[in-house]
Amino acid sequence: MRMSRAVFLLAFVGLAACGGDARLRDLRSFTGGPDEFSVIPGKELQSPKDYASLPTPTPGGSNLTDPNPRADAVKALGGKPGALVPGGVPTSEVGLVNYVSRNGVAPAIRQELATEDEQFRKRQSRFTKIRITRIDRYNQAYRKQRLNAYKEAARWRAAGANVPSAPPEDH
Template identity: 60%
Template sequence: MLRLTLCMTLVLTLTACAGGDRGLRDLRSSSGGPDEFRVQPSGPLTLPSDLSVLPTPTPGGTNIADPMPNADAVAVLGGNPNALVAAGVPTRDGALITAASRNGVDPAIRQTLAAEDEAFRTRQSRFGLFRARDSYFQAYARQALDAYAELQRFRNAGVATPSAPPQ
């Protein structure tokens, strides 16, 4: 009995140490090997019957032999894969784009926001030196909404709300 208790304690201790909930926030590979999810097999090269249908080569353009998994998935699900090709702003979104860009557009907004976010998370970490590997949720904990409290607030205000899973 003592032996069984010791084995169970050892197993529980080892499983507790091996944990760590990185979740979907940290997708980096911890091994030095190849990433099997980045391998995309390409189809065989084929020569079209009419060479006039070949697109003109453009720097940075796509190749007709390149794999397009998103377009393939859209086609399999019955959608139009050509809808994924960016052909400018759709007319239905023109008013939205005009309103959003009324004060100008910063071409480096992504880099600016990434730098500001990194600075904010550094300030929120303890001493700014010993940051955890993924401090996103810890840094933004005070700004997070309680979904159930918000749901109750909207229901109390008379707003029609969908059902929610139990807490």
């Protein structure tokens, strides 16, 4: 009797260990973005005088109670709602933009990087399709690109740059 309970408990714990959110460290995106503000009414709900005059619903767009949801969310998080309006480069950042674009600008850099990253991940996971358990492939794929903060700080100090102190390195 005790042995069957122990086996049952062990099987239950083993099955529970298989759970969890497997998408947490997955390299693919499963959503179009956060929707934390999708169900919270920004202003008090009101009953319209005529239901026939209501505009058609626009998911992710404006509505009568929340005419500018994205700007309201940015403001609630401490940002500048005006930054959502495409209006060119702010005057405070013109010098920076001119400096970084002095050698030219690739207009489709995001798409190019996404394609190159996808190809890189496919090359890195060539023989990893067969597996018994779930494995975090993120660190495996990018381990050669990882920076060692302590070596970088030492390199910059040796070059004569002022580098802030860091916590002691764990050995």
